[in-house]
Amino acid sequence: MNTTAFQARTIELRDGTKLQLRPIVPEDEALLHEAVAAMSERTVYFRFFSPIKRMSDALAHRLAVVDYNDRFAIVATTRKPTGKERIVGVARYDRASGTDVAEVAVAVIDEFQRRGLGSVLLTELARVGRAHEIKTFSLIVLPENSEMLGLLRKMGWIHQARLSGGMYEISFDLPETR
């Protein structure tokens, strides 16, 4: 298990809010449920392609337990007034078996959207992916998801897009790591 491809650290959003970034850990399962509960229906639908109110425990477990190589996730956290940690954003990749291509998913809870966090998470995920020999990220985006399409456009990350079954299949080659 190599969590060291990503060093936990504090980041500052453009409005000055400080957050912690760290690799996901199995103990985050409950925090993932809480994060989904804090998302609007729109955010949940764009992330999961389904209007779920709560993830199944099996899905939460699968999302929280990664191998830090073929599957990696970075979480952004803050502290509640009680001092308890809270997940406010997640970016993950899942490598297509035996390839250098990985599918990406990202979500930021509504309260923290439009402050630059999605961009930070994807940039960091790309760095981790590169360190694990991943060359291409792919993702599926609903055409009405102006947030994600806007984010990818801003980052210059739409290298190929095709409409298939009412969804955009987007892929982009990761920049070389410095």
Ligand SMILES: CC(C)(COP(=O)(O)OP(=O)(O)OC[C@H]1O[C@@H](n2cnc3c(N)ncnc32)[C@H](O)[C@@H]1OP(=O)(O)O)[C@@H](O)C(=O)NCCC(=O)NCCS
């Ligand atoms: C997509 C998502 C991750 C963006 O997160 P975010 O933290 O708000 O993103 P950022 O603040 O870094 O936004 C970066 C850029 O994306 C674009 N963008 C973000 N939200 C936008 C919106 N509502 N409309 C248009 N463009 C938008 C803008 O260009 C923005 O830059 P700007 O604020 O300087 O104009 C977030 O909206 C989300 O969680 N959506 C639901 C889940 C999802 O759709 N995931 C993708 C499929 S897995």
